[in-house]
Amino acid sequence: VVHNMGKLTLFYSILKIFNKTNHKIVSLEHGSFIGRKTFVKLFSKILYRKVDTVVSLTNCDKENFDKFHRNVVVIPNISPYPPKNKTLFPKVVLSVGRLDDNKNHIALIKSWESIQSYTNEWELHIYGSGGLKDYLQSYIDKKNLKNVYLKGLSDNISDVYDNASIMCLTSKYEGLPM
Numbered sequence: 001v002v003h004n005m006g007k008l009t010l011f012y013s014i015l016k017i018f019n020k021t022n023h024k025i026v027s028l029e030h031g032s033f034i035g036r037k038t039f040v041k042l043f044s045k046i047l048y049r050k051v052d053t054v055v056s057l058t059n060c061d062k063e064n065f066d067k068f069h070r071n072v073v074v075i076p077n078i079s080p081y082p083p084k085n086k087t088l089f090p091k092v093v094l095s096v097g098r099l100d101d102n103k104n105h106i107a108l109i110k111s112w113e114s115i116q117s118y119t120n121e122w123e124l125h126i127y128g129s130g131g132l133k134d135y136l137q138s139y140i141d142k143k144n145l146k147n148v149y150l151k152g153l154s155d156n157i158s159d160v161y162d163n164a165s166i167m168c169l170t171s172k173y174e175g176l177p178m
Contacts, residue, residue, distance in 0.1 A: 099130030
């Protein structure tokens with residue numbers, strides 16, 4: 001079973017070719033097929049013939065794998081938070097994640113800056129900790145951004161999600177968020 005977020009399944013497919021073993025390969029795909037680099041897509045179309053089962057998280061990704069693989073199943077990404085009938089109250093936009101370059105909170109803050117005049121009643125809450133905390137706070141202060149809060153860590157993330165109306169994810173890359 002290969003938890004694939006890139007080229008790992010390709011590696012195991014090559015091993016299977018040269019080892020001539022009967023081991024089954026199940027590839028759990030956590031990144032979208034269309035998001036792959038062109039050469040990785042090409043090699044996937046060739047080498048995935050040695051993969052016994054491809055497991056994707058979305059029907060859309062399954063359709064892409066179905067074009068060149070015979071055994072693709074979908075196990076949808078689940079959420080531990082049941083859907084709620086919700087209006088846009090409270091007026092909180094939420095982002096949760098490490099305060100580092102990959103999570104790209106600066107893009108969210110700059111976006112907020114560009115719409116700040118329209119968001120007087122709304123707040124932006126960013127939960128997480130990390131090396132960019134001082135940088136992000138400095139940017140917020142320097143630009144005099146209103147209603148933007150770095151909230152740190154939470155012991156009850158379920159309540160944090162319940163008390164927001166919009167969730168934003170600005171990561172530069174994610175393996176389909178879990």
